[in-house]
Structures are given as structure tokens and as C-alpha cells.
């Protein structure tokens with residue numbers, strides 16, 4: 001009797017695009033292009049593996065709850081997920097590998113004319129708009145800065161421009177989005193890249209299928225594989 005295929009959860013933007021070359025190094029090919037198809041379950045050229053497309057924020061949930069066996073998620077998403085789901089227990093989600101893809105950083109940014117350093121020195125209360133409330137709270141708590149955190153789901157750059165917030169905490173890569181909106185990066189909080197996440201029960205029950213897949217990713221993202 002053949003086993004059901006392993007399910008790999010990916011979000012359809014950068015993570016999908018940057019995971020494909022890692023899979024390709026092991027001869028694994030996704031047989032449909034999410035940019036052209038509305039399908040959410042994509043076959044691969046291997047009977048034992050399929051890809052499901054989920055929102056980036058849902059990848060940890062799918063993997064932890066067993067909707068997928070394995071997934072790729074940004075460190076930003078993983079930190080927020082773990083902080084919000086402490087009740088679920090730390091178990092269920094194994095993070096064996098930093099894949100080094102979708103690299104960016106989490107930063108504090110503010111409007112060009114805003115004197116962030118002075119406001120921090122003065123001990124002023126800051127209004128912080130962000131999707132990453134846990135990371136923002138931790139960062140400002142460590143600095144001893146009092147903040148009101150305003151949770152947003154996107155377009156954080158707009159918040160200081162409309163008077164909704166003083167600063168934002170968001171992802172920065174090239175800096176082009178900040179520049180286009182007359183914002184400046186004033187503090188880097190942490191480097192971000194995407195990690196492999198694995199359902200712990202699946203890892204125990206389906207060792208023989210999952211271990212080789214983890215090894216495929218480990219080989220593909222090793223430094224010598226990058227330069228080859």
C-alpha cells in the first residue's frame with residue numbers, strides 16, 4: 001500500500017519563489033505555477049510530495065496542527081506565532097533549519113523629520129504601528145521605552161504619514177518602500193530569513209519520508225550548494 005504524499009506548506013510570494021530552486025537541486029519540480037493557476041494544492045514530479053499554498057501567517061498553524069507535514073516560514077512569522085500560541089504548547093512545531101532565503105531585517109522606521117533618538121532620550125511615549133506586535137513590544141521593553149502598539153495588517157508605512165503612529169516596526173530589504181514614502185530606518189531589530197518547520201508527530205511517524213526531505217533542504221541551502 002502506498003503512503004499518502006507528504007504535504008509542504010508554502011506562501012505564494014517570495015517564499016515559494018525562493019524555495020523552488022532549493023527543491024530543484026534535488027530534482028523536485030512543482031508542476032503548476034501559482035501565478036497562472038488558482039489551485040491551492042500543487043502536484044510535484046514526485047508522487048511522495050505535494051505543495052499547498054497558504055497565507056504566510058498560516059504556515060506555522062498548518063504545520064503545527066498537521067494540515068501540512070512540513071513548511072517554510074519567515075522568522076518574523078514564527079516568532080509572532082509562537083508568542084500568540086503559547087497555550088498550544090511549544091510542542092508540535094520542530095524548526096530544524098534556517099534556509100537563508102527571503103532575507104530581510106525587522107526595523108524601526110519613522111518620517112524623515114522625526115527626531116527618534118531625542119524622543120527616546122526624553123522618555124516620550126511612542127505610538128508604534130506594526131503587524132509584529134510581539135517583536136515590537138519586546139524591542140521597546142528592552143530599551144525601556146513606553147509604547148502604545150497599534151496592530152495593523154499591512155501598509156504600515158501609511159501610519160506615520162497619516163498621524164496614526166509616530167513610528168513603524170516593519171520588514172526592510174532594499175529600503176525602497178521606506179524611501180518612496182519619505183520614511184527612514186532608525187534602528188535594526190533583527191535579521192530575518194525563512195526557516196523549515198516540521199510537524200513533530202509527522203516526523204516521528206513518517207521519519208523515512210521526512211528525514212530525506214529535511215536532508216534535501218539542508219544540502220541545498222549549505223554554503224557550498226549556494227556557490228555551486
Ligand SMILES: Nc1ncnc2c1ncn2[C@@H]1O[C@H](COP(=O)(O)OP(=O)(O)OP(=O)(O)O)[C@@H](O)[C@H]1O
Nearest residue numbers: 011012013014015016055056074102103104171173
Ligand atoms: N521585502 C522583503 N524582502 C525579503 N523578504 C521579505 C520581504 N518582505 C517579507 N519578507 C519575508 O518573506 C515572508 C513573506 O513570504 P511571502 O512573500 O511568500 O508571503 P506573501 O505571499 O507575500 O504573504 P501572504 O501569503 O500573506 O500574501 C515574510 O514573512 C518575511 O520573512
Ligand SMILES: O=P(O)(O)OC[C@H]1O[C@H](OP(=O)(O)OP(=O)(O)O)[C@H](O)[C@@H]1O
Nearest residue numbers: 154155170171172173174175176177178
Ligand atoms: O525594503 P523593501 O525592499 O522595499 O521591502 C520592504 C517591504 O517588503 C514588505 O512588504 P511586501 O513587499 O511583502 O508587501 P506586503 O507586506 O504587502 O506583502 C515589507 O512589509 C515592506 O513594505
